[in-house]
Amino acid sequence: MNRQSPARLVVSIGDPAGIGPELIARLWTLRHSEAMPVFACVGSASLLQAAAARDGIDLPVARIADMAEAGGAFGDALPVIDLGDVPYRPGKPDAQGARLGLESLTRAVALAVSGEADGLVTAPIAKAELAKVGFAHPGQTEFVAEACGVGPDDAVMMLAGPSLRVVPVTVHVALARVPQLLTADLIHRRTAIAARALTRDFGIAAPRIAIAGLNPHAGEDGRMGDEDRAIIAPAAERLRADGFDVRGPLPADTMFHAAARAKYDLAVCMYHDQALIPLKALDFDQGVNVTLGLPIIRTSPDHGTAFDIAGAGQAHVGPMLAALRMAGECAQRRRGDAK
Numbered sequence: 001m002n003r004q005s006p007a008r009l010v011v012s013i014g015d016p017a018g019i020g021p022e023l024i025a026r027l028w029t030l031r032h033s034e035a036m037p038v039f040a041c042v043g044s045a046s047l048l049q050a051a052a053a054r055d056g057i058d059l060p061v062a063r064i065a066d067m068a069e070a071g072g073a074f075g076d077a078l079p080v081i082d083l084g085d086v087p088y089r090p091g092k093p094d095a096q097g098a099r100l101g102l103e104s105l106t107r108a109v110a111l112a113v114s115g116e117a118d119g120l121v122t123a124p125i126a127k128a129e130l131a132k133v134g135f136a137h138p139g140q141t142e143f144v145a146e147a148c149g150v151g152p153d154d155a156v157m158m159l160a161g162p163s164l165r166v167v168p169v170t171v172h173v174a175l176a177r178v179p180q181l182l183t184a185d186l187i188h189r190r191t192a193i194a195a196r197a198l199t200r201d202f203g204i205a206a207p208r209i210a211i212a213g214l215n216p217h218a219g220e221d222g223r224m225g226d227e228d229r230a231i232i233a234p235a236a237e238r239l240r241a242d243g244f245d246v247r248g249p250l251p252a253d254t255m256f257h258a259a260a261r262a263k264y265d266l267a268v269c270m271y272h273d274q275a276l277i278p279l280k281a282l283d284f285d286q287g288v289n290v291t292l293g294l295p296i297i298r299t300s301p302d303h304g305t306a307f308d309i310a311g312a313g314q315a316h317v318g319p320m321l322a323a324l325r326m327a328g329e330c331a332q333r334r335r336g337d338a339k
């Protein structure tokens, strides 16, 4: 591969009844006005065209056999690795669409793992719809990790926007299970992986990390729960001993205002909503979900399938554009390192 050429990314179509197809079409129309890497979509060419037409876009597609053809086609048409015709039914998820989403994800991941693509951007899937067609993973993160030969604890979800970066230590689990799942080892492991990835993929030489407590006021010396001092504090201490710039456990309610955010590069949070609520409140229109700790680059928008607005021309392209750009930048940084 020519290391000077722009990054070449593969995009999975997501759930075709969601906003993924219209956003992918819209992204391609922005290729000249917005700085973006070359990308190809794995999905249904006819469905992408139907979604685009609904959005007022006359979308030319170039059916390609492999990623090597993407760069040559991209200027004039959206390069598509075509998985066949599937009807476009916005807002109406069904098994046929879920199977297309799963096949697209599987093929796109394989292209990234083989190195034919420099990075992977996944459009949103609906976990419940995929589960109905046999998808056994909690989310795309774990699926991609397994395809890369990386254990689920070592693939770290980070949500990143212009105002904030957050890592949830526990992710898609019931809130009631969080205290049982939180261990000092898990917090240490995920924080260390995230810190190294911030250096490797984001160019932050010595990331400043804030670790949130679990309980109100970070437990207030055990009066409001013991996990903060019994589990989180020892993890933070070990991280500091390993040389990481770590503070915490901090009371979560006061660590997301502007002055507090200025003091760290990453907030490590104990559960999904502790991390994702501030991120989406601040940066919903530009938020990116990126998987750290993988041999490949993988990003996704922060939002989901948005079945309620699919096909209505209301979906903001910002998060998909940010996900594409971030994947391109991380891929370029890795290629630079590999020289």
Ligand SMILES: NC(=O)C1=CN([C@@H]2O[C@H](COP(=O)(O)OP(=O)(O)OC[C@H]3O[C@@H](n4cnc5c(N)ncnc54)[C@H](O)[C@@H]3O)[C@@H](O)[C@H]2O)C=CC1
Residues within 6 Å of the ligand: 019, 122, 123, 124, 125, 126, 127, 128, 140, 289, 300, 301, 302, 303, 304, 305, 306, 307, 308, 309, 314, 315, 316, 317, 319
């Ligand atoms: N990257 C991924 O694959 C993700 C997938 N999901 C999945 O998506 C499904 C739906 O999840 P929800 O909680 O309803 O979240 P959602 O993000 O799909 O929708 C929440 C609200 O935000 C709006 N919205 C979302 N994206 C938007 C955009 N680009 N522009 C304008 N408005 C937008 C929707 O219309 C809805 O009102 C679930 O099955 C979930 O598992 C959720 C988050 C990320």
Ligand SMILES: NCC(=O)COP(=O)(O)O
Residues within 6 Å of the ligand: 138, 139, 140, 141, 142, 276, 289, 300
């Ligand atoms: N809340 C983030 C989300 O649902 C994305 O999960 P994944 O499918 O990227 O693992």
